[in-house]
Amino acid sequence: MSLVPFLSRRLIGLAVMLVALSALVFFFSRSIPGDVAAMYIGGMAKPEQIERARQELGLDQPLTLQYVKYMKKLLSGDLGISLRTHRPVFQDLLEKIPMSMEVVLWAIALAMVLGIGFGGLAALRQGTWIDEGIKWLSSAAVSIPIFFLALLLQLIFFNLLGWFPLQGRIDTFLEFSNPLELVTGFSLIDSLLTGNHAAFFNVAWHMVLPVLSLIAYPLGLITRLTRSSLLEVMSQDYILAARASGIRESVLFFRYGLRNALSPVLTVVGLSVALTLLATFYVEIIFNWPGIGYYALTAILSLDYPVLMGVTLMIGTVYVVANTSMDILRRIVDPRIK
């Protein structure tokens, strides 16, 4: 199969998945217990007020019609209105996504670089104490529950050592003296663009512990996988043949070994993006970081279904898109895959 039909097949598959996803999310959220219209109005509402809200939200119409309307709105980027805050969900998401992505992308990028580095090192020094140490650490990293790790980091680095702040995104006094101006929504980029160095360092300082919590699982996963994949590749006959023909060991390792070992690693990187987005639920609530996770968690606790749908749809989309793009990337890196 050449690249063009492969790509089009994958993209059609992607579209089908996204439609299935949205249908699933819609019908799922409509079976959440509780009267949505009453929740929208809030506490003390008269029955006729609730009835009016029901009509306003279109909840009195048949479910299939509601679904068609929902899909139509979805295509124009309208995810409905939060039952709790009465703000458009789409707008909220746009505001919160950069805040979470900032942390998530740092975590994934670092996990990828460090994971491939550690995994490669462990494979190169197979059987030594370095290998053993890396093996233990990476096992520990995938075994520790994220919420526990986040609390542990707070306990050690804030309470015991006092190196990093407990929670929040920026110190309160800086919010007044050097407020962040909104350009891209990514606070590190914004503060650099506007020359706000004080805010830049402060935000970066606040970001360390959340990133460290998020990094653990993907780092452990990527390290383990890189190690085992590399060891398998390096035991192949063509490596032996290349070594026999006198190719330098470093070239052998990087060009012949690592490149071929990376294909399974890329799959896991794609998976890690979505897993890490989910992990932000826990990290953001513990570190009081005002991103998607925090937003989603308050929605879970108050059964705010338009928000839940929006977040689920977003994470599902990231997951599906990340998986598909990693598959495509794998195919480009590794021409043997058919």
Added chain:
Amino acid sequence: MSDLDFKQLAEKAAADHRRHRRYLLRLVFKKRAALAAAAILSLMVLAAVFAPWIAPYPDQGKGEVNLADRLQPASFNHYLGTDVYGRDMLSRIIYGSRISIFGGLIIVVAAALIGVPLGLLAGYREGIPGAIITRVVELVLSFPAVLLAMGISIVAGAGFATAVIALIIPWWPWYTRLVQGEVISIKHMLYVEAAGMLGYGRVYILFRHLLPNILTPVIVMMLLDFGPAIISIGLLSFLGLGTQPPQADWGLMVWEGAPNILNQWWIAVVPGCAMFILVTAFNLFGDRLKEVLSIDSNQ
């Protein structure tokens, strides 16, 4: 050759097989870490089973409040301190281990019981049944598991049973995928085709020749899935989507301890550590078993 010779040969093969299995098990325990992991696992399972007799304060383990002894650090009365409601942490941990171990066991076993037969079918009948099963597997796996479980728990109402079912739903397809691949790779082997030519039925071949040969990777996968299953249960109950108070559950206990993390740190750290130790033990043991089996199959 007479029938008797066949019988003797079969008995000899079975004896060899048993001896080989004992040898592999010895090989697994040759590594101290695996031995330690197995010891920890057996201790924790024993503690979970005999919780009412082992826990120093069984009633508090079940949820009885004891406000007189709130927030006490470790002492000879309470080896691991007490929580916000004055309950003995050690008793809570022992009762909570029942949820983690039992929940993990149900998830892994149920996922295998659903996933393996479907995988056998999909691999053995590659036509329409295979295609349908493959599509369903792909659909379920293309959705983040914990998110799906969260959704199910919200809709169906939070509780331990819902959380477990909500996790089985996204879990079984991994087994189907594994078994399907294995079956496709061995069903064209000579001994399977020979059995077909000798006139044995499909069902007989499936259970006599295919199933035993895919059992090893399935068991390894089940062992390695235990840790993630336990963590997933914790992830749900931490958010209040699993076991409900006053029952003891490690994830829930970390949540209850989180506001006090800076002063009474043990309330969150003790259940967190318990979870970490249990999951690490399962992972170490599973990794070692996988290692030994892969060395064995390469020989």
